[in-house]
Amino acid sequence: MESVSGAARVRRHEDVKSAARVLEVLELLGAEGARLSLADMASTLAVPKSSLHAVLRTMESRRWVETDPSGTLYSLGLKALLTGTAYLESDDLAGIAGPVLDLLAEETGEAVHLGRLDDTDVVYLAKRESRHALRMYSAVGRRLPAHATALGKAILSQYDAAEIQRRLNWPLPALTPSTVTDPDELLAQLADARKRGWAQDEGESSVDIRCVAVPLGTGHGGGDAISCSAPRSRMDDARLSEIAVHVTEAAHSLRTLLRRLGEH
Amino acid sequence: MESVSGAARVRRHEDVKSAARVLEVLELLGAEGARLSLADMASTLAVPKSSLHAVLRTMESRRWVETDPSGTLYSLGLKALLTGTAYLESDDLAGIAGPVLDLLAEETGEAVHLGRLDDTDVVYLAKRESRHALRMYSAVGRRLPAHATALGKAILSQYDAAEIQRRLNWPLPALTPSTVTDPDELLAQLADARKRGWAQDEGESSVDIRCVAVPLGTGHGGGDAISCSAPRSRMDDARLSEIAVHVTEAAHSLRTLLRRLGEH
DNA sequence: CAACGACATTCGGTCTTCTGAACGCATCGG
DNA sequence: CCGATGCGTTCAGAAGACCGAATGTCGTTG
Numbered sequence: 014m015e016s017v018s019g020a021a022r023v024r025r026h027e028d029v030k031s032a033a034r035v036l037e038v039l040e041l042l043g044a045e046g047a048r049l050s051l052a053d054m055a056s057t058l059a060v061p062k063s064s065l066h067a068v069l070r071t072m073e074s075r076r077w078v079e080t081d082p083s084g085t086l087y088s089l090g091l092k093a094l095l096t097g098t099a100y101l102e103s104d105d106l107a108g109i110a111g112p113v114l115d116l117l118a119e120e121t122g123e124a125v126h127l128g129r130l131d132d133t134d135v136v137y138l139a140k141r142e143s144r145h146a147l148r149m150y151s152a153v154g155r156r157l158p159a160h161a162t163a164l165g166k167a168i169l170s171q172y173d174a175a176e177i178q179r180r181l182n183w184p185l186p187a188l189t190p191s192t193v194t195d196p197d198e199l200l201a202q203l204a205d206a207r208k209r210g211w212a213q214d215e216g217e218s219s220v221d222i223r224c225v226a227v228p229l230g231t232g233h234g235g236g237d238a239i240s241c242s243a244p245r246s247r248m249d250d251a252r253l254s255e256i257a258v259h260v261t262e263a264a265h266s267l268r269t270l271l272r273r274l275g276e277h
Numbered sequence: 278m279e280s281v282s283g284a285a286r287v288r289r290h291e292d293v294k295s296a297a298r299v300l301e302v303l304e305l306l307g308a309e310g311a312r313l314s315l316a317d318m319a320s321t322l323a324v325p326k327s328s329l330h331a332v333l334r335t336m337e338s339r340r341w342v343e344t345d346p347s348g349t350l351y352s353l354g355l356k357a358l359l360t361g362t363a364y365l366e367s368d369d370l371a372g373i374a375g376p377v378l379d380l381l382a383e384e385t386g387e388a389v390h391l392g393r394l395d396d397t398d399v400v401y402l403a404k405r406e407s408r409h410a411l412r413m414y415s416a417v418g419r420r421l422p423a424h425a426t427a428l429g430k431a432i433l434s435q436y437d438a439a440e441i442q443r444r445l446n447w448p449l450p451a452l453t454p455s456t457v458t459d460p461d462e463l464l465a466q467l468a469d470a471r472k473r474g475w476a477q478d479e480g481e482s483s484v485d486i487r488c489v490a491v492p493l494g495t496g497h498g499g500g501d502a503i504s505c506s507a508p509r510s511r512m513d514d515a516r517l518s519e520i521a522v523h524v525t526e527a528a529h530s531l532r533t534l535l536r537r538l539g540e541h
Numbered sequence: 542c543a544a545c546g547a548c549a550t551t552c553g554g555t556c557t558t559c560t561g562a563a564c565g566c567a568t569c570g571g
Numbered sequence: 572c573c574g575a576t577g578c579g580t581t582c583a584g585a586a587g588a589c590c591g592a593a594t595g596t597c598g599t600t601g
Contacts, residue, residue, distance in 0.1 A: 020387040029588070031558075035299045036339050040356065043363035049578065061560050066580070071292040075300050076395060085578065089364040091395045091499075092304065094402070097361020098418035100306035100353040104403035131340060131355045235355075249498070293558070295588075316548065325590050330550065349548065349597095 034068050035077075035166035039093065042078065048086040055211030086197060097154055106229070106237055107138045109270050114141050114239070117263040121256050123243040128226075131156065133182045140199040143243070157218050160199055161188045161224035166212035170203045170237040171228050177203065191216045211257045212238075216245070223248045225257045227264035230271070239264055298324060299341075303357065306328065312350040360456045361418055368528050370493070370501055371402045373534050378405050378503070381527040385520050387507040392428035392490075394499030395420070397446045399429040407507070421482050423464055424450045427490035430476035431502040435492050441467065455480045475521045476502075480509070487512045489521045491528035494535070503528055 037058050042049065051069060055062040069087060071080045076090040101107045110127050116123040118141035125141040126154045133158040159165025160181060170178050177200065185194040206212035214224040226240035241260050248256070301322050306313065315333060319326040333351060336342045340354040365371045374391050382389040382405035389402040398420035423429025426443060433441050441464065449458040457463045470476035478488040490504035505524050512520070 021375045027587095028338065029295045029331050031293045031296045031588090032299045032332045032335040033339065035296045036336065036341050037319040038358070039360050042367075043359040047367065050577095052577080062578095063561075063580080063582090064559055067293050067558080071296040072300065074292065075297065077300050088367050089360055091364070091393060091400055092300070093360035093364045094400060095307040095361070095420075096303050096353055096357035096360070098416075100355070100357045103352050104310065111529075129355060136358060137353055152362075154358040154360075156359075295558090314548070315550095318583055319573075326548090327550080327552095331588080347597095 027079035031064075031068055034058070034065065035072060038065075038068065038072065038078070039089070042058075042087065042089045043093075044250070046172050048081065050085050050089045050107070051087065055089070076091070101153075105244060105274055106232075106267070109274065110139055110239075113263050113267050113270070114139055117141070117239070117241065117259060118143070120259050121241050121243075123241050123247070123256070126152075126164060126240045127237065128162070128240065129237050130159055130165065130168045130170075130180075132235075133159055133180065134240075135159045135162050135168070150190060158186060158188065160185050160194075161192045161214070161218040162240075163212045163214035163224035164238045164240045166199075166203060166206055166214065167228040167238040167240070168231075170206035170212055171231055171236055174200055177266065188218050189216055189220050191220075193217060212262060213253070214242075221245045223253060225253060227257075227260045229264055229267055239267065279300040297335060298322070298329065302329075302332065302336065302342070303353070306351065306353045307357075312345065312352045314349050317537055318351070344360065349421070363390070365402065365417070369538055370496075370531070370535060373538065374403055374503075374531060377527050377530050377534070380407070381503070381505065381523060382407070384523050385505050385507075387505050387511070387520070388504070390416075390428060390504045391501065392426070392432075392504065393501050394423055394429065394432045394444075397423055397430070397444065397519065399423045399426050399502075402462070402501075422450060422452065423459075424449050425456045425482040426504075427476045427478035427488035427500045427506070428504045430463075430467060430470055430489035431504070432495075432500040433478055434470035435495050435500055438464055444515055452482050453484050454481055455484075457481060474525060476511075477521075478506075485509045487517060489517060489524050491521075491524045493528055493531055503531065 038054060038071050039049075041054060041057060049057075049072070049142075051062060051065060054060075055065045058065070071077060073080065073087075073090070075092060077092045078087045079090040080087055091101075107127070114125050114127060122143060124143045125251050126137055127139040128135040128137050130136075135158075136156050137152050137154065140152045157165070159169060169180070172180065180198075183196070185192070185199070191245075193202060211225055211227045214222070214226070216222055218224075221244055221246055224240050224242035226238045229237040229239065239260060241256050243256075297385050302318060305311075305318060305321060310326075314330060315326060318324075318333075319329045320425070322329070333342060337344065337351075338344055339356060341356045342351045343354040344351055371391065378389050378391060387407045389405040390401055392399040392401050394400075399422075400418065401416050404416045421429070423433060433444070436444065442460075447460070449456070449460075451458050451465070457466060475489055475491045477490070478486070480486055481508070482488075485511055486506050488504050488506035490502045493501040493503065503524060505520050507520075509525075
């Protein structure tokens with residue numbers, strides 16, 4: 014080893030290369046919902062084909078990825094199903110939130126979400142549909158930029174301006190024409206939300222969808238929130254205020270349940 | 278390890294060690310639904326602590342695992358949520374099965390499942406509750422031994438005796454007193470199921486639950502099936518036959534839809 | 542209060558994996 | 572029919588991970 018010559022005394026903690034690559038492959042296949050070739054992934058991840066080949070063979074033999082009949086396109090394997098549901102089961106909040114979300118969905122008749130901050134995104138942990146629960150799990154696990162959703166803004170409103178600057182990835186991407194991308198505007202909205210106790214989204218993530226969200230606290234290194242969303246046609250300002258009360262009450266119940274759980 | 282001087286001519290395709298370990302950690306944390314210490318995992322997986330430490334640090338920095346406030350107990354992280362739902366979205370069958378399962382659940386009023394064979398287990402891909410859809414996703418991703426479920430027996434009935442011997446892990450574990458563990462008995466039941474077109478489960482995975490399942494084909498290296506289950510009190514022999522007809526029809530619809538999809 | 546135990550963490554030498562450039566094998570177009 | 576392009580796959584040298592033993596750190600116990 015050439016460690017003699019002067020530099021690099023610092024010994025920063027580095028990642029285990031192929032461990033990181035396994036996770037990157039899973040994230041890539043998960044994000045795209047995709048079937049990708051080895052060469053595609055290699056160029057996307059900037060990893061040599063030959064190295065990725067060995068990693069994929071390992072993943073395939075354990076059924077974490079599957080290949081086409083043709084053998085050239087990879088997608089997620091059956092084992093990948095295990096972790097998602099296990100995460101929800103091992104999580105205290107997701108475990109106890111069910112009944113509270115059901116109640117909120119019944120009171121409001123609209124879509125209800127439980128979300129958690131992960132870096133700059135909000136991840137849906139649970140969902141209740143406004144009416145019938147078709148393909149309910151399709152949204153769980155999905156992520157949206159925090160600044161473009163009521164959930165994300167509710168969570169961010171619990172931090173001060175400096176922390177918010179640090180947590181977001183500037184410049185902010187716009188999902189719709191209404192998405193707030195101006196730093197000052199966003200900080201002002203978050204200050205409002207903090208004062209008021211709830212955040213809102215005016216078609217900033219999906220056109221014509223209004224949404225109200227209330228934060229639950231700053232656990233897990235990120236933070237959680239619950240929300241209620243509906244099309245503009247069913248949600249005028251009066252209804253929005255009314256729904257905000259229901260969501261706030263639900264959030265209060267959840268915080269109480271969580272605290273009890275923490276005390277054993 | 279002891280490097281045996283001179284041997285190892287064969288150069289078999291071996292796994293990438295730390296890639297395999299990442300997957301083993303995910304499977305361990307996923308299966309136990311657990312919070313485990315580094316030392317626990319190291320001894321369970323038979324891996325040196327120091328090696329596992331580096332792998333876990335990599336996984337933690339990417340939020341695939343999280344630690345306690347105390348920092349000593351690991352559990353699955355937020356990123357783990359991504360893969361499970363993405364698998365379901367990328368899968369043709371899971372994608373189109375929704376409406377068919379809904380119909381079947383409505384016709385029968387009972388719990389409906391879509392399952393897939395993975396080694397010796399059946400994995401639930403989708404579920405419809407008999408009445409209200411509370412905590413619906415809790416079962417998706419869960420696994421049960423194939424020989425103890427109607428779903429598993431339906432799938433296995435599509436293979437011949439030799440293939441069944443090969444696919445199962447003998448001796449068969451018993452989940453309830455009724456679980457079939459005798460090879461001849463199981464093969465006889467599977468032969469019946471093949472002839473009849475549907476398999477059944479008489480409290481073999483859960484006491485007092487009867488279940489009817491119909492296979493969908495042998496794709497994905499395993500095979501798929503759908504089922505309908507109910508407590509014995511709501512399912513006498515007459516009702517069971519009646520339900521078997523509904524399940525068979527639903528399976529027929531699904532096979533047709535799948536075939537169309539294959540032809541573009 | 543000190544010694545213990547259980548745990549995560551560090552460290553350097555050895556052995557493994559990683560990698561760029563080669564190959565084999567299809568598919569496609571001229 | 573042949574060359575070109577794309578893919579997955581292999582290989583030996585180079586680079587980095589792996590592991591046992593030692594250390595650091597916490598909470599608990601004698």
